[in-house]
Amino acid sequence: MENNKKLVIGMLMLFGIIIISLNLISAQEVSYCCEKLKTGAWCQNAPQSSCDTSFTNTPASCEATGFCKMGYCYDSQEGICSENTPKKVCDLEGGVWELDTGTAPPQCSLGCCVLEDQAAFVTLTRCKKLSSTYGLETDFRADITNEVQCIASATSEVKGACVYEEEFETKCKFISQKECQDLKGSAGILASNSSSSVNFHQGYLCSDESLGTNCGPSTKTTCVEGRDEVYFLDSCGNLANIYDASKEKDKIYWSKVLSKPESCGYSSPDGNANSATCGSCDYFLGSTCKQYNRGDDRVKPNIGDNICRDLSCEFEGKQYKHGETWCADAKGIDLALPGSRHFRMLCYNGEVQTEPCSDFRQEVCLQSEVNDFKVAACRPNKWQDCFSQTNKLSCENIDKRDCLWIEGIEIAMAQEGEADSQGSGTQTTQPFSNPNSPVTGNVIQEGTDDSDLRVTDPNAIEGGGSCLPKNQPGFNFWEEGDHSSLCALANTQCIVKYEKKALDKDWKCVENCECLEPSWELEHNNICVAIGDCGNSKNFIGVQGFNTGYKITTEKVK
Numbered sequence: 001m002e003n004n005k006k007l008v009i010g011m012l013m014l015f016g017i018i019i020i021s022l023n024l025i026s027a028q029e030v031s032y033c034c035e036k037l038k039t040g041a042w043c044q045n046a047p048q049s050s051c052d053t054s055f056t057n058t059p060a061s062c063e064a065t066g067f068c069k070m071g072y073c074y075d076s077q078e079g080i081c082s083e084n085t086p087k088k089v090c091d092l093e094g095g096v097w098e099l100d101t102g103t104a105p106p107q108c109s110l111g112c113c114v115l116e117d118q119a120a121f122v123t124l125t126r127c128k129k130l131s132s133t134y135g136l137e138t139d140f141r142a143d144i145t146n147e148v149q150c151i152a153s154a155t156s157e158v159k160g161a162c163v164y165e166e167e168f169e170t171k172c173k174f175i176s177q178k179e180c181q182d183l184k185g186s187a188g189i190l191a192s193n194s195s196s197s198v199n200f201h202q203g204y205l206c207s208d209e210s211l212g213t214n215c216g217p218s219t220k221t222t223c224v225e226g227r228d229e230v231y232f233l234d235s236c237g238n239l240a241n242i243y244d245a246s247k248e249k250d251k252i253y254w255s256k257v258l259s260k261p262e263s264c265g266y267s268s269p270d271g272n273a274n275s276a277t278c279g280s281c282d283y284f285l286g287s288t289c290k291q292y293n294r295g296d297d298r299v300k301p302n303i304g305d306n307i308c309r310d311l312s313c314e315f316e317g318k319q320y321k322h323g324e325t326w327c328a329d330a331k332g333i334d335l336a337l338p339g340s341r342h343f344r345m346l347c348y349n350g351e352v353q354t355e356p357c358s359d360f361r362q363e364v365c366l367q368s369e370v371n372d373f374k375v376a377a378c379r380p381n382k383w384q385d386c387f388s389q390t391n392k393l394s395c396e397n398i399d400k401r402d403c404l405w406i407e408g409i410e411i412a413m414a415q416e417g418e419a420d421s422q423g424s425g426t427q428t429t430q431p432f433s434n435p436n437s438p439v440t441g442n443v444i445q446e447g448t449d450d451s452d453l454r455v456t457d458p459n460a461i462e463g464g465g466s467c468l469p470k471n472q473p474g475f476n477f478w479e480e481g482d483h484s485s486l487c488a489l490a491n492t493q494c495i496v497k498y499e500k501k502a503l504d505k506d507w508k509c510v511e512n513c514e515c516l517e518p519s520w521e522l523e524h525n526n527i528c529v530a531i532g533d534c535g536n537s538k539n540f541i542g543v544q545g546f547n548t549g550y551k552i553t554t555e556k557v558k
Contacts, residue, residue: 033062035088043068043086055088071099074107079125081108112150114139119154121147159257160202163211172206172213174238205241207234208255217254221279221304223289228271229260230279230289230306243279245302273310274299281308286322288349313347320347325376327365328354332540336361336472338533340540344376360474364402383469387411387489387531395467402470409527411466411489468530475533487534490527494520495557525550 034051037044043062044050051057062068073082073090074097082090083100090097098105113120113127115136122130124140131138144150162173162180173180180200201208206215215236221243222233232240232254240254242263247253260266265278271285272278276299281287290309292301301307311322320326324347332340342357342365357363357378367376386403389395395405475486497511514520528535528550538544 030059031061032057032059033065033068035067035086042089043070069099071097072105072108073097074105076107076125077129079123079127079129081105081123083108109142110145111140111142112144112153114141114154114157116157119150121150158202160200161204161206161208161211161213162198162200163206163213164198170211170213172211172215172236172238174206174234174240177202203257205234205254205257206236206238207240209251210255217249219248219303221301221306223291223306228281228283228288229263230281230301230304230308232304243301243304243306245277248303270310272308273312275308276300276302279306279308283311283322286311309350311348311350313350313352315345315347315352320345320352321373322347322349324374325367326374327367327376330540335537336474336529336532337537337540338474340474342378344378360476361471362473364471381469381471381473383471383473386467386469387486389467392465403467404470405465406468406530407465409466409468410464411527469532472530473532486531487528490524490531490534492524492527521552 030048031045032048032051034044034046034048034057035055036042036052037046037050038052039050045062048057048059056067058065067088068086070084071087071090073085073093073095075081075093075095081104082095083104085095085097087097096107107125108123110121110123111127113122113130115130115134120127120130121144124142127140128138141150141153144153157176157178159174159176160180162175162183164171164173164183173183175183177200180198183198201211204211206213207217213236215234215238217240218233218235220233221230222239224231224239230243232243234240234254241247241258242260244253244264246264260280263278263280265272265275265280268275268278268280268282269285271282271287272280273285273287279289279301281289287308287310289306292305292307294300299307313320313322313324316329326345328343328345330341330343331337333342340361341359342361342363344355344357344365346353346355355378357365358380362381363378364381365376365378367374369375382401383403384401386395386401389401389403392405395401395403494512494515496509496513496515498507499510500507509516525535525537529537535550
């Protein structure tokens with residue numbers, strides 16, 4: 001018997017990779033379906049000795065096996081869909097596999113993805129991915145069902161010189177290929193001479209001397225809607241390349257279309273702001289094309305009337321970049337004086353805008369800086385449950401509240417059975433009098449159930465300090481509300497003890513004598529101010545209130 005040999009070619013397409021396996025199989029050998037060959041190819045008919053023993057193999061054709069059935073493999077992240085892919089291969093690549101039933105699954109439907117002057121015949125998900133990568137809006141055309149039409153649609157949008165004859169003169173328009181094709185025979189300039197030829201020269205400018213048109217270089221510039229840059233205009237008013245003063249008479253520069261990376265100042269960190277010689281503006285770097293106004297701009301362009309306008313801002317002697325935000329240094333905000341308010345400032349298109357945060361300091365402005373770029377935002381002032389916190393860790397939990405733990409001061413909410421607004425459980429209160437502090441009121445006793453922290457040390461809960469707002473809120477004192485009860489938290493009583501011995505003429509202070517000093521009054525006024533718009537202080541414009549903000553009474557205790 002002749003030892004004939006057969007040539008078997010297996011081809012597998014996976015995510016754009018073609019793997020071709022050539023195997024010579026003797027007619028006397030039994031052909032196996034190898035899930036994977038030792039050479040790395042998948043689902044091939046070959047001698048059993050060629051199979052990778054780590055994977056399945058069987059003495060049958062791969063078309064008849066279950067483990068080598070072909071189907072569609074879809075990569076949901078990249079939007080790539082591959083046909084004729086074994087399930088095993090798809091699983092290993094992290095794709096989603098579907099059996100080939102003769103109809104492609106919906107996620108594998110292809111259409112034309114237009115990317116400015118280019119196009120790709122891909123899935124919708126892939127189109128979104130590509131558009132995002134290049135910073136473009138998604139333009140997916142499902143009505144275009146083949147790649148030839150797709151590429152043709154993109155080509156029709158490319159720009160170039162459309163050269164035509166009119167009234168025995170060679171004229172030119174810098175337009176798209178499609179517009180140039182539609183020009184002939186239209187009701188426009190060629191209607192009276194329909195036999196004239198119309199030729200499109202992709203990538204050429206109308207000022208190119210080799211085209212022999214009546215258009216040439218000029219010293220005019222313009223801004224184009226939807227673009228950042230300053231552009232030259234030719235003598236016919238057609239768009240040319242990006243303005244570069246050094247190329248005013250450069251024939252090559254006035255011949256072919258050059259991309260932005262090929263133009264002047266492409267790597268400029270400020271987008272060529274206020275440059276007299278270069279029009280390669282960049283909005284995201286702080287410049288854009290604007291008409292030059294005498295007196296408004298620091299630099300006049302050498303050619304034309306347009307310039308890359310600097311979009312940065314100068315405010316109170318400081319320079320801010322376009323798009324930067326920062327917190328204003330508002331009057332009285334550092335001391336949280338009555339009437340003070342947080343403000344967020346914004347530099348936008350060369351102008352500073354003021355955005356107020358919520359009044360009564362119910363919002364605070366926070367500022368950070370990333371790579372020398374300032375970013376600020378108004379966010380809620382979380383002060384409302386500060387007074388009900390009874391330990392330092394719970395008080396200064398920045399995820400839940402904006403509070404500070406003040407040692408040596410003891411004030412607490414006096415409502416019976418009040419719980420931490422962030423937690424559950426019951427609380428018991430009882431009057432207290434700390435001999436080390438003249439403040440009186442109620443203290444929360446041991447046994448409190450606080451959701452922020454369970455504390456077993458009585459000293460961490462009872463006595464030793466109080467939780468006060470880090471950013472003191474403001475109150476609309478002219479209306480009825482809870483502000484009176486909040487200010488009353490700072491009410492205090494100091495019992496001064498006097499004694500007079502038998503031979504003394506006058507009474508002598510022997511206990512809590514410091515309460516008679518002016519410093520005691522100042523100290524406790526500061527406690528009032530720390531709660532909010534309480535106590536005695538001037539407002540944010542330096543005007544004293546109508547009353548002192550507190551009163552001191554004395555009485556004799558027997």
